[in-house]
Amino acid sequence: xxxxxxxxxxxxxxxxxxxxxxxxxxxxxFLAIHSWxxxxxxxxxxxxxxxxxxxxxxxxxxxxxxxFAREVSPRRQGEGERKEALPxxxxxxxxVLVTLLAYGVxxxxxxxxxxxxxxxxxxxxxxxxxxxxxxxxxxLALTVLTYLLFGYLGVLLPSGILPxxxxx
Amino acid sequence: MDILSGLQxxxxxVLQPSMLLYCFAGVFIGTLVGVLPGLGPVxxxxxxxxxxxxxxxxxxxxxxxxxxxxxxxxxxxxxILVNIPGEAASVVTCLDGYQMARRxxxxxxxxxxxxxxxxxxxxxxxALMVLVFPLAEFALKFGPPEYxxxxxxxxxVLSYLTSGARSKALLMVLLxxxxxxxxxxxxxxxxxxxxxxxxxxxxxxxxxxxMGLFGxxxxxxxxxxxxxxxxxxxxxxxxxxxxxxxxxxxxPIARGSVLGFLLGxxxxxxxxxxxxxxxxxxxRLSKRPEEFGKGAIEGVAGPETANNAASGxxxxxxxxxxxxxxxxxxxxxxxxxxHGVTPGPLLLxxxxxxxxxxxxxxxxxxxMLVILNLPLVGMWVRVLRVPYKFLMPMILLCCLIGVYGxxxxxxxxxxxxxxxxxxxxxxxxxxxxxxxxxxxVLGPLLETNFRNSLTLSDGSFAIFVTRPIxxxxxxxxxxxxxxxxxxxxxxxxxxAVGSIE
Numbered sequence: 001x002x003x004x005x006x007x008x009x010x011x012x013x014x015x016x017x018x019x020x021x022x023x024x025x026x027x028x029x030f031l032a033i034h035s036w037x038x039x040x041x042x043x044x045x046x047x048x049x050x051x052x053x054x055x056x057x058x059x060x061x062x063x064x065x066x067x068f069a070r071e072v073s074p075r076r077q078g079e080g081e082r083k084e085a086l087p088x089x090x091x092x093x094x095x096v097l098v099t100l101l102a103y104g105v106x107x108x109x110x111x112x113x114x115x116x117x118x119x120x121x122x123x124x125x126x127x128x129x130x131x132x133x134x135x136x137x138x139x140l141a142l143t144v145l146t147y148l149l150f151g152y153l154g155v156l157l158p159s160g161i162l163p164x165x166x167x168x
Numbered sequence: 169m170d171i172l173s174g175l176q177x178x179x180x181x182v183l184q185p186s187m188l189l190y191c192f193a194g195v196f197i198g199t200l201v202g203v204l205p206g207l208g209p210v211x212x213x214x215x216x217x218x219x220x221x222x223x224x225x226x227x228x229x230x231x232x233x234x235x236x237x238x239x240x241x242x243x244x245x246x247x248i249l250v251n252i253p254g255e256a257a258s259v260v261t262c263l264d265g266y267q268m269a270r271r272x273x274x275x276x277x278x279x280x281x282x283x284x285x286x287x288x289x290x291x292x293x294x295a296l297m298v299l300v301f302p303l304a305e306f307a308l309k310f311g312p313p314e315y316x317x318x319x320x321x322x323x324x325v326l327s328y329l330t331s332g333a334r335s336k337a338l339l340m341v342l343l344x345x346x347x348x349x350x351x352x353x354x355x356x357x358x359x360x361x362x363x364x365x366x367x368x369x370x371x372x373x374x375x376x377x378x379m380g381l382f383g384x385x386x387x388x389x390x391x392x393x394x395x396x397x398x399x400x401x402x403x404x405x406x407x408x409x410x411x412x413x414x415x416x417x418x419x420p421i422a423r424g425s426v427l428g429f430l431l432g433x434x435x436x437x438x439x440x441x442x443x444x445x446x447x448x449x450x451x452r453l454s455k456r457p458e459e460f461g462k463g464a465i466e467g468v469a470g471p472e473t474a475n476n477a478a479s480g481x482x483x484x485x486x487x488x489x490x491x492x493x494x495x496x497x498x499x500x501x502x503x504x505x506x507h508g509v510t511p512g513p514l515l516l517x518x519x520x521x522x523x524x525x526x527x528x529x530x531x532x533x534x535x536m537l538v539i540l541n542l543p544l545v546g547m548w549v550r551v552l553r554v555p556y557k558f559l560m561p562m563i564l565l566c567c568l569i570g571v572y573g574x575x576x577x578x579x580x581x582x583x584x585x586x587x588x589x590x591x592x593x594x595x596x597x598x599x600x601x602x603x604x605x606x607x608x609v610l611g612p613l614l615e616t617n618f619r620n621s622l623t624l625s626d627g628s629f630a631i632f633v634t635r636p637i638x639x640x641x642x643x644x645x646x647x648x649x650x651x652x653x654x655x656x657x658x659x660x661x662x663x664a665v666g667s668i669e
Contacts, residue, residue, distance in 0.1 A: 016597070017597050020597055024339060024343075031346060034361075039358065039360060043627065044622060044627035044628075044629075045622065045623065045626045045627030046622075046623060046627075047618075047619045047622055047623075048356065049353035049355070049356045049358040049360055050360075051619070052349060052615045052618065052619070053346065053349045053360060053361070056342055056345050056346050056349070057346070059342055060339070060342040060343070060346065063335065063338055063339050063342060063653070064339060066335070066653055067335045067336070067339065070335075089391055089392055092391055093388050093391055093392065093592070096387070096388065096391065096564075097388075097585060097588070097589055100384070100564065100568070100581070100585045100588075101581075101582060101585050103568055103581065104578045104579075104581030104582045104585065105578070107568075107572065107578055107581070108578055116565065120561050120565060123560065123561035123564055123565075124557070124558075124561050126391070127391070127556070127557040127558070127560040127561055128555075128557035129557050129558070138558065138561075139561075142561070142562065142565065146565060146569060150219075150569055150573065155218075155219060155569060155572075155573035156573070156576060157569070157572075157573075
């Protein structure tokens with residue numbers, strides 16, 4: 001469901017969000033300086049390639065700085081500190097991300113079938129399928145089904161080390 | 169081309185077996201996406217954008233549009249049967265729909281939801297046909313300053329109406345605009361923020377970013393807190409509401425149609441706000457307000473009608489002005505641009521087959537959806553029983569294939585995964601992602617119109633205040649931005665409208 005996700009809040013640190021705001025502020029400053037110095041803002045009557053990025057950089061810097069200042073203001077401190085709670089399944093989330101990145105690296109080298117089958121098995125396991133036979137069977141079925149379906153739809157999936165599986 | 173001949177053209181185009189199939193595929197997938205919590209219409213459209221690139225522009229838009237308004241139908245099924253909204257615009261339906269189901273009236277709740285949605289959807293299509301031409305004709309008088317102002321307003325209102333912190337939404341809009349500047353500048357041909365990377369010369373791709381932000385991050389959020397679903401086990405009977413149900417629902421349906429349509433046109437408002445406001449209105453006007461929250465059928469009829477009316481109305485600014493009022497229309501606009509078609513007032517004259525084809529498909533799509541959601545509701549109940557642990561890998565695989573299939577460049581997979589990780593982190597810190605993606609879509613258009621305006625005025629910013637439309641529109645935007653940054657109003661809004669459709 002596409003709805004805003006409300007992270008848990010309670011007592012604790014709010015340093016991580018301040019760090020993010022500091023990064024935003026630095027990013028805005030960098031954009032403004034880079035656009036002015038490297039890209040060139042041109043003239044008002046004929047704006048250059050750096051004109052819009054410069055304006056956006058300045059606005060971004062100001063918006064982030066204002067938000068940062070508000071977060072560290074004494075009045076805000078009196079509202080009670082908020083904790084950016086660490087997710088309970090951080091390891092699982094990290095594993096999924098690493099698996100997806102590995103998929104991007106290996107897809108064209110090993111091919112769709114050889115890459116997708118083990119990746120799906122890992123994802124099924126991460127999602128909570130505990131029996132390896134079920135995970136492996138579901139992975140195999142989904143790999144074959146999607147290979148045939150997307151091949152029919154004209155999506156060219158790499159055959160990799162199994163050239164016999166190429167369509168067309 | 170008058171309306172009747174236009175409809176004739178549209179139906180002639182759509183009543184082809186292949187077009188009917190695309191329309192059906194769109195509404196079917198939309199209903200499925202609406203039924204299943206975890207992947208909203210935006211995520212689904214992002215996934216299906218790449219395969220539709222190979223289709224004709226009309227077929228692509230018909231299918232993608234079907235996903236959007238199909239999800240409005242499907243979302244109510246899971247709201248009524250499971251008390252979990254399938255998508256944001258069906259949150260309100262949980263309040264009374266689920267209570268009706270608990271009292272053994274799941275059938276009439278589902279039936280009234282589907283029929284109200286049909287009325288709202290049909291009303292919005294008719295109103296769209298009537299309104300779009302005068303609006304498009306008016307828009308032909310628009311120049312770069314007017315378009316610049318309207319795009320600013322669109323992004324500002326979306327940020328203002330966010331349910332999260334408005335200052336954070338503003339930061340997301342600016343970040344999206346900044347990302348939109350990456351790549352080769354269209355005027356000077358100079359690479360911007362590419363840092364020697366050939367991959368970035370074409371800019372930050374909408375498809376991998378949207379799929380990462382909405383598809384991957386949603387999965388990561390669900391991994392954090394997997395939900396347990398229990399579905400009501402009673403057999404669903406008597407799908408058609410009683411006469412008394414109709415007497416109570418007729419006025420809410422009529423009001424919901426109008427309210428939903430008006431809100432759907434406004435940038436940033438849309439189906440979610442329409443459903444909430446409709447519920448509030450019906451509760452205020454009801455002779456039995458104490459029944460709301462305990463199974464009042466008006467609490468289902470009004471909001472479901474309103475959200476479907478709003479989904480049709482959202483096409484008005486996109487097709488007439490070329491300005492998407494929400495993220496879904498932003499994706500549709502992205503799809504049209506990928507096909508080399510520019511939405512706006514000239515679309516109606518240059519590509520009438522696309523416009524009338526979409527109109528005709530919306531008529532037919534609404535009929536298909538009533539059939540899918542009434543007699544075939546049992547099918548969706550079975551789908552609801554599929555555990556999320558099996559759905560999650562399928563969703564991720566669709567994301568991977570979708571993004572690779574669009575460009576056959578594995579680097580896009582890395583962009584998608586990085587966007588997914590970034591989206592997950594941003595959501596944890598309370599940032600909403602719809603303003604970012606809408607700004608990414610509109611950013612290049614905003615810049616082009618801004619620079620052209622300054623070229624027209626020989627460098628004078630007065631062009632934005634001496635012309636009436638930009639002056640008024642930018643004035644409203646400025647007030648909203650200042651309100652967003654003011655300490656007292658920058659905190660979380662109490663109206664839980666959600667921001668993404």
